[in-house]
Amino acid sequence: MLGLDKKDYTLLLIVAGLTMLAPFILNPFPEGSGLAQFNAGYPDLMQRFVIFGIFAIGFNILFGLTGYLSFGHAAFLGVGSYAAIWMMKLLTTNVIPAMVMAVIIAGLFALIVGYVSLRRSGIYFSILTLAFAQMSFAMAYSVLTPLTGGETGLQLKIADARILDGALEAGEQARANLFGLNMSSSYEMSVGSWLFTFNTGYYIAALVMLASFYLAIRIFRSPFGLMLRAVKSNQNRLNYTGLNPRPYTLAAFVISGMYAGLAGGLMVAMDTQVGPERMFWTASGEVVLMTILGGAGTLIGPVLGAGLIKYMENILSKINKDILHQWFAFLPDGLEDFIITLVYPFIGKGWHLTLGIIFMMVVIFLPGGLVEGGQRIAKLFKGKDADEDGAQTKPAE
Amino acid sequence: MGILEVKNVGKRFGGLQALNNVELSVKENSCHAIIGPNGAGKSTLLNVFVGKLIPDTGSVMFDGQSVLGRTPYEINQMGISRVFQTPEIFGDLSVMENMMIPVFAKRDGSFRMHAVQGMMGDKDIVEKAETMLEEMGLAEKRGMQASSMSRGDKRRLEIAMCLSQDPRLLLLDEPTAGMARADTNNTIDLLKQIKEERDITIAIIEHDMHVVFSLADRITVLAQGTPLVEDHPENIKGHPKVREAYLGETAD
Numbered sequence: 001m002l003g004l005d006k007k008d009y010t011l012l013l014i015v016a017g018l019t020m021l022a023p024f025i026l027n028p029f030p031e032g033s034g035l036a037q038f039n040a041g042y043p044d045l046m047q048r049f050v051i052f053g054i055f056a057i058g059f060n061i062l063f064g065l066t067g068y069l070s071f072g073h074a075a076f077l078g079v080g081s082y083a084a085i086w087m088m089k090l091l092t093t094n095v096i097p098a099m100v101m102a103v104i105i106a107g108l109f110a111l112i113v114g115y116v117s118l119r120r121s122g123i124y125f126s127i128l129t130l131a132f133a134q135m136s137f138a139m140a141y142s143v144l145t146p147l148t149g150g151e152t153g154l155q156l157k158i159a160d161a162r163i164l165d166g167a168l169e170a171g172e173q174a175r176a177n178l179f180g181l182n183m184s185s186s187y188e189m190s191v192g193s194w195l196f197t198f199n200t201g202y203y204i205a206a207l208v209m210l211a212s213f214y215l216a217i218r219i220f221r222s223p224f225g226l227m228l229r230a231v232k233s234n235q236n237r238l239n240y241t242g243l244n245p246r247p248y249t250l251a252a253f254v255i256s257g258m259y260a261g262l263a264g265g266l267m268v269a270m271d272t273q274v275g276p277e278r279m280f281w282t283a284s285g286e287v288v289l290m291t292i293l294g295g296a297g298t299l300i301g302p303v304l305g306a307g308l309i310k311y312m313e314n315i316l317s318k319i320n321k322d323i324l325h326q327w328f329a330f331l332p333d334g335l336e337d338f339i340i341t342l343v344y345p346f347i348g349k350g351w352h353l354t355l356g357i358i359f360m361m362v363v364i365f366l367p368g369g370l371v372e373g374g375q376r377i378a379k380l381f382k383g384k385d386a387d388e389d390g391a392q393t394k395p396a397e
Numbered sequence: 398m399g400i401l402e403v404k405n406v407g408k409r410f411g412g413l414q415a416l417n418n419v420e421l422s423v424k425e426n427s428c429h430a431i432i433g434p435n436g437a438g439k440s441t442l443l444n445v446f447v448g449k450l451i452p453d454t455g456s457v458m459f460d461g462q463s464v465l466g467r468t469p470y471e472i473n474q475m476g477i478s479r480v481f482q483t484p485e486i487f488g489d490l491s492v493m494e495n496m497m498i499p500v501f502a503k504r505d506g507s508f509r510m511h512a513v514q515g516m517m518g519d520k521d522i523v524e525k526a527e528t529m530l531e532e533m534g535l536a537e538k539r540g541m542q543a544s545s546m547s548r549g550d551k552r553r554l555e556i557a558m559c560l561s562q563d564p565r566l567l568l569l570d571e572p573t574a575g576m577a578r579a580d581t582n583n584t585i586d587l588l589k590q591i592k593e594e595r596d597i598t599i600a601i602i603e604h605d606m607h608v609v610f611s612l613a614d615r616i617t618v619l620a621q622g623t624p625l626v627e628d629h630p631e632n633i634k635g636h637p638k639v640r641e642a643y644l645g646e647t648a649d
Contacts, residue, residue, distance in 0.1 A: 242473035
């Protein structure tokens with residue numbers, strides 16, 4: 001189906017199902033209940049899930065397949081964002097031209113960066129990409145202020161040209177839209193005490209992610225994908241087989257740069273503002289973490305990694321001391337305080353600590369990332385299925 | 398005129414004259430062995446043939462065209478394939494995928510961007526790769542990860558990958574180094590079979606005299622970067638200069 005074999009098609013369907021039903025899946029707890037703060041089904045966060053999903057899928061095409069670790073992919077995300085917002089300022093607030101331009105400009109920028117950086121491999125390649133990204137950040141912050149808005153960044157303004165759009169009515173604001181469909185419009189559905197939000201922007205971003213994911217599967221299974229894996233496995237043999245690795249790695253670099261640009265464009269489409277901090281090196285590092293956490297070189301891994309990190313960043317970081325006191329109120333006073341003292345460093349602003357520990361555990365015990373974890377669990381079940389109930393989780397010894 | 402003509406090749410690494418005035422002619426459809434003691438410059442010479450090293454002096458012509466200044470992948474496309482001392486294969490990939498890469502390379506050249514079609518959907522490529530695996534007795538292992546195979550099978554796969562490109566010249570760099578006797582004999586049989594069944598020129602660098610004398614039609618003895626003699630195997634065995642330089646201890 002769609003040119004995919006059965007396994008890949010199933011995977012695509014699962015991802016499609018998850019993204020389309022995300023407003024339900026991510027809101028399992030009723031409003032007002034103590035656990036409601038674990039709900040992630042609000043538009044802003046859901047959009048971030050899919051946008052960073054795209055970013056990580058693209059990064060994985062470079063890192064997962066060829067093994068070249070870029071430490072500057074946030075630069076392409078940033079360049080894509082700037083390109084998108086300029087399209088919205090100058091041309092139209094419709095998101096299509098903005099996204100197309102984001103992909104094109106990021107692709108061109110990736111071509112330049114990749115052409116230079118890919119002359120080296122290993123750590124030198126990583127450092128070159130990092131240098132490019134930090135240069136981009138510094139320039140966006142300072143000398144390129146007329147183009148980037150410097151420290152304050154760029155927003156849509158009433159006075160923008162928007163040559164394709166009609167003049168705004170008095171009091172109206174310029175909003176990102178898809179042929180008049182407002183990105184920030186939402187439909188809310190309440191079932192009992194549950195509240196589900198269906199946001200236009202999220203669904204558009206989710207469809208774009210599905211398309212990106214589908215394209216990534218096709219690339220993984222293509223002869224081109226085979227050559228990229230060959231680059232990672234043995235460049236020497238590739239050379240002596242009559243293949244020049246450089247065009248392959250450069251193509252992979254540009255493709256992943258375009259994915260990053262697309263993600264940057266979508267960020268602007270969802271929230272019409274850009275700042276240079278989007279290109280900072282921590283943002284480049286984050287996508288590396290996402291990919292490794294989920295499973296580099298696997299199809300679904302980067303999406304999972306992106307989801308996990310964004311969930312922790314937005315949910316775990318919101319838990320504060322008061323909430324902890326509510327949770328542990330049933331304990332005797334002294335014990336309550338003791339437990340809270342223990343837990344506190346890992347939540348709220350300390351969520352990075354939790355992320356760091358999870359990351360270390362994954363790298364040490366599950367080098368294949370969350371995907372490997374999933375495979376191991378699946379294997380455990382399959383092995384037991386023959387003589388036992390599949391629902392049993394603990395192996396009987 | 399041989400298919401590979403080496404004239405006056407010299408290469409110096411710092412104070413070491415690795416190759417000095419090397420003259421060599423490999424006849425088409427023959428098996429030419431290059432032997433010599435450690436440090437004689439055999440591997441350096443091979444690296445010159447495949448474009449890894451550029452000599453300071455001299456010329457290397459393959460089928461009337463110079464190979465000097467060309468990259469390894471360009472030289473491969475001219476029709477020279479190389480088998481390494483330790484098998485160089487794509488260890489992370491399956492045996493079948495290993496086999497498909499050279500077949501793609503042969504058909505599509507050094508770079509082609511087919512990123513959307515499925516690689517298993519390409520009937521010609523799959524068929525050719527499968528035939529080759531069958532011929533080399535690797536068909537049953539097609540789904541295996543290449544790095545998990547035995548040393549002998551890795552060597553077999555590497556040779557299969559080279560042969561699938563129908564090279565005119567096959568370069569073998571100590572193909573039986575570090576192999577057990579049984580594996581060595583298997584490899585000799587395989588190479589003999591290749592020699593008989595295909596229109597192919599083989600140039601082999603080897604330490605093991607047993608291998609050299611079972612395969613070679615012609616032998617060049619290299620010592621200290623210079624060819625001492627070039628002759629038929631039977632003449633080499635008894636040659637006094639060769640005995641002195643190299644065979645002295647090993648010949649009985």
